Amino acid sequence: MVTEEVVDLSRLQFAATAFYHFLFVPLTLGLSFLLAIMETTYVMTGKEIYRDMTKFWGKLFGINFALGVTTGITMEFQFGTNWAYYSHYVGDIFGAPLAIEGLMAFFLESTFIGLFFFGWEKLSKRQHLTITYLTAIGSNLSAVWILIANGWMQNPIGAEFSWVTMRMEMTSFWDLVFNPAAQAKFVHTVSAGYVTGAMFVLGISSWYLLKGKHVEFAKRSFRIAAAFGFASALSVIVLGDESGYAVTEHQQTKLAAMEGMWKTEEAPAPFTLFAIPDDDKRQNTAEVRIPYALGLIATRSTDKVLPGIDQLEAQAAERIRRGIVAVQALESLRAKTVSEETRAAFEAHKADLGYGLLLRKYTADVGAATPEMIARAARDSIPKVAPMFWTFRIMVALGFSFALLFALSFWYSAKNTFTEKRWLLRWAVWFIPLPWIASEMGWFVAEYGRQPWTIYGILPTHLSTSTISATSLYGSLAGFLFFYTGLLVVEMYLMFKYARLGPASLGTGRYEGEADYQPAR
Amino acid sequence: MLDYETLKIIWWLLVGVLLLGFAVMDGHDMGVGTLLPFVGRTDVERRVVINTVGPHWDGNQVWFITAGGAIFAAWPLVYATAFSGFYWAMLAVLWALFFRPVGFDYRSKVADPRWRTAWDWGLFVGGAVPALIFGVAFGNLLLGVPFHFEDNLMPVYTGTFWALLNPFALLAGVVSLAMLTFHGANYLMVRTEGQVYERARLASLIFGAVMLVAFAGAGVWVASGMKGYVITSVVEAGALPNPLDKSVAIQAGAWLGNFRKAPLLWLVPGAGFAGGLLALLLAWARKPVLAFIGSAVAELGVIGTAGVAMFPFIMPSSSDPRSSLTVWDSVSSHLTLSVMFWAALIFTPIVIAYTGWAYKMMAGKVTTAFIESHDRSAY
Known part of the structure; x- marks a missing residue:
């Protein structure tokens, strides 16, 4: 019997497992390309230090990747275990990108990640560089297909309901693939991943510089991260705007909720910078507004009206x-x-x-x-306003702060004075966790803002679950939280341990502090 | 575009290919995980065992992920009904699998022996538990599963988790666990030497024999009047899928029906026995590469036998037989099957090609000397 409790618990479990999964995805997306850049530099210049950089950042990549895989397995099967009616109702469309993701992308990434770690002696330089790129491309292609699936949940085009089979059926595969909602989401999401990867390398390198450890290694890592991060931070904003424009087109309820627009405003609508939205009274207090801004950004016109x-x-x-x-x-x-x-x-x-x-x-x-x-x-049919309003604003504010940090880092690295700017280095260290927060906020806006639907306008969330008992759900939710939290603690322990060790952990004899690393046995 | 009926049959074959790919590739990793605490006595020996699959386990695991995705895309009703019905069994598989990525990657990153032993047992769980449960699930499919559809096609499972653990299903679980462990042991013989090799050979002989006996036992069980399912209404294979549009009868011995109709199909279980027996002899004769191929053929035979016996059924319902899911009525639309067929046709050979290349580049024995000289870079 599907009760409201079952629906709420299913949502909570999906949210929890997806949030955990996305703690590991962005770093994989971003760091994989940074590794490819570092290794390209190694192959082009022949300087050993760039190979060491690839190997060391690759070690941290591996620690993160292991949990990405672990938490990712759940995502592939959870639609079936907990969202059986959803799976039946839209599997005809939604299943396809998931299966293609496996065939086209995940195989590529996973087959070559093993050679990335263990192929240094068995592959030629060029072969190894190629598999590093293939790993990065594979992980980004994964994101393409997953976001095509997710984009279809937001803007379900290329499909039609059949009363004989009692489900949605695909009418055009290419509509599904070239869904504008999916394309906008993909570029925004992977850019956010690149920012995360760059912040990770920038922050940890800054920490070495502050401590005066592995200075040459850290300087080179910092420079690469600053340049890559600067480009990514700009694109995340520009493409985030594109994603927002797609929302305006396809999901007016989401836009109205995240902007706290109770009433339809005259075009072009003002942007509410700050407000305290009250969902019961259906109004905002303490509003600070910028005239015309929202209308211009969201509709790219001066005359299109945004419905409240x-x-x-x-x-x-x-x-x-x-x-x-x-x-x-x-x-x-x-x-x-x-x-x-x-x-x-x-x-x-x-x-x-x-x-x-x-x-x-x-x-x-x-x-x-x-x-x-x-x-x-x-x-x-309208998502709750206050959580949408705030999470969106936190995400945007963080996005702009990343752009500022990377702009300064890039500027001072071009002038080659960044090692003296201790305030900048400290800033970079403190900012390490923030891209994750921004990403999770972004997903919250996207998915909470899709409510009350699993498939926008097509299938309500409360009809999408499996017929399982609330007791089972309490058990499985507790199990997931137990395993994921335990594994996260282990992961963080290793991440800190190896980040502290730095390149000394490679055991090359070229870096200070190697004695701190106890050999095995 | 191929016609709908043909595509439905092709997709039955393709899911079979993916399951076989899973058994051959991820299966040997799981077998290696299951054997890890037993064939490796010292830390270095265990690292040898882990590093035989170190560069490949992740790619191999994608066979499992992709099989899940393909079932979602091609048989959405099976995906929905089986995974929600077997809820706790699925969770046990998922949670056991959690230990593999972290076990492989984290084990050698801390030297403390307790840490390493803990991950060894984690890898054991990650290998043995899924291998056992997949067999148990297949056993239950053969028996029929208590579920029905509501009017809106919402699947409702009315059994319990414990009911899945019945004697026949457990026997099928033994077949599956022994089969993958056997296969893993043969792989270990290919990639190791010395003590580990000898222990892997012993494991191969033991688990090969267990698999053959258990498979024969399950065959006798099915042949001696176990109830199977038959469609009693006229089958319109090309029709739009609606699982409630048919009538189904439960009959003793029905799972032998396909073999009676087409005696050539006996070659399928025959391949299970012949492959298994040959692999056993080849392991005994110290020909590990051929033994590995033999156990792969055995997997083809065993999985194929279950599929062929049940065809066209995928998931029969014991409590409401007409709700049973078959290759005709649990499938996606014509367009989706067609799109996915082309995707599989293009990408599966590419995947097999680069996987083969990856194995070729990493070929050779993993030795204790290698582990000792690669203390920081090996798993």
Whole structure:
């Protein structure tokens, strides 16, 4: 029996496992390309230090990658275990990019990561460099397919509902692949990964410089990270704007919630820099607004109107009423009482089927829905404003602060004075964890902002779960938290241990502090 | 575009290929993990064992991931019904698999013997538990699983986790565990020498024999009147999939029906026995590469036998037989099957080619001397 408790626990478990997984993904995306850059420098210049850099940062990459793989396995199977109805309802479309991700990308990345670690003596320089690139390309291709899948959840195009098979079916593979929502998300997400990788290398290198350890090694690492990070931080902002534009086009409820736009404003709408949104009173207090800014950014025009929450809710109520007809027609079609009339009624209203299904939260018999239920379902169609408003702003503020840090780092590294700027080095050390926070905030905005849907406008979250008991879910949620937290502690322990050791951990005899590293046995 | 019926059959074969790829590639890693605490007595020996699969386990594991993704894409109803129905079994597999990536990568990064022993047992769990549970799951598929669909096609599993652990399913679990361990032992013989080699050879002889006996036992069990399933309504193989649109009967001995209709199919279980027996003899005769090929053929035979016996059933329902999932009615749309067919056709050979190259580049015995001279870079 699917109760509200089951739905909430399923969501919590998915959120927890996805958040854990994404602690490891961005560093893989970014660091893999930094490794390729370092190794390219090694192959081009023949300087040993660049090979050592590739190996050392590669060691940290490996520590992170292991948990990325571990937590990633869960993601591939959790749709089936916990979201069985979702899997049935949209597997025809959603499963394809996941399977292609495995075939095209994950195989590539995973096969060559082993050769990256163990092939130094067995492969030629060029062969090894090639597999390093293939690993990086593989991990980024993975992101392409995963974000195509996720993009379809946000903007489900290239698919149609079939009442015979009772599910969504693919009508165009290329629509799915070239979904503008997916493309915008992909470039924004991988850029965020590059920023994370660059911040990681920049911060740890700065720490060596502050301690006066491995100075040559750290300086070269810093320079590469500063340049790569600067380009990435700019693109994350530009492409984040692109992603935001895609939201304006496809998910007006998400935009209204993250901007706290209760009322439709005259175009171009102002951007609310600061406010305290109140979801119960449906208004903001203490607003600080920049005139015209939101309208210009979100619509790239001066005359397109952005609908506010009140208006979107009224539209949703209208669609719900039409959806009721669709649900009822579908029920008779399923009961094999097929008449031309029902079929026509279904075809005419099927675009609003998902809205009719929103009522299932309140009544099994959608036809008997009261106006009060319709109002509640319409209200459900808007995500809660306060969490959206704040997480979005934290993400954006962090993004700009990264751009500033990288701009300064790049500037001083071009002038070759960065080692004297101890304030900059300290700043870089303290900023190491922040890209992760920004990424998680971004995912929160994207996924919490998709509510109450798993597939936007098509399938409500509360219908998407499996028929498992709340007891099972408490057990599995506790298990995931136990294993993931335990493994995270182990990972952090090793990360700190090896980051402190620095290149001494390679045992080449070229770096100070090698005695600190106890050999095995 | 190929016609729908053909694609449905192709996808049954392709899922078989992916499962076989999983058994041959990830299977030997899991076998190596299962044997790790036993064939390696000292830390260096255990590192030898781990480093035989060190560069490859991650790529091999993708067969498992991809099989999961392909089932999602091609058989969404199977993905939804089986994984949610076998909830705790799936979680046990996932949680056991957690120990592999971290076990491999983290073990040698700290020298403390307790740390290393802990990860050794982690790798053991990560190898043995999934290998056992996959067999148990197959055993339960052969028996039929208590589930039905609601009107909206929501799958509802009505059994318990403990009911999965019945005698036949456990026997199937033994077949699977022994088979992958056997295969892993043969792989270890290829890549090691000395003491580890000798212990791996002994393991190969033991687990090869266990696999053959357990497989024969399961065969006798099925042949001696175990209930199978047959579709009793007219099959419209090219129709739009709807699992509730058919009638199904439970009949003793029905799983032998395909073999009676097409006696050539006896070659499939025959390959299981012949491959297993040959591999056993070759391991005894110290021909590890051929033994490894033999145990791969045995895997083809064993997995193929389960598939062929049940065809066209994938997941029969014991409590509501008409809800049973078959290759005809649990599939994706014509377009999706077609797109995925081309994706598999293009990428699977590429994957096999570069995997082969990777093995070729890393070929050779892993020795204790190698571990000692690569203390910091080896696993």
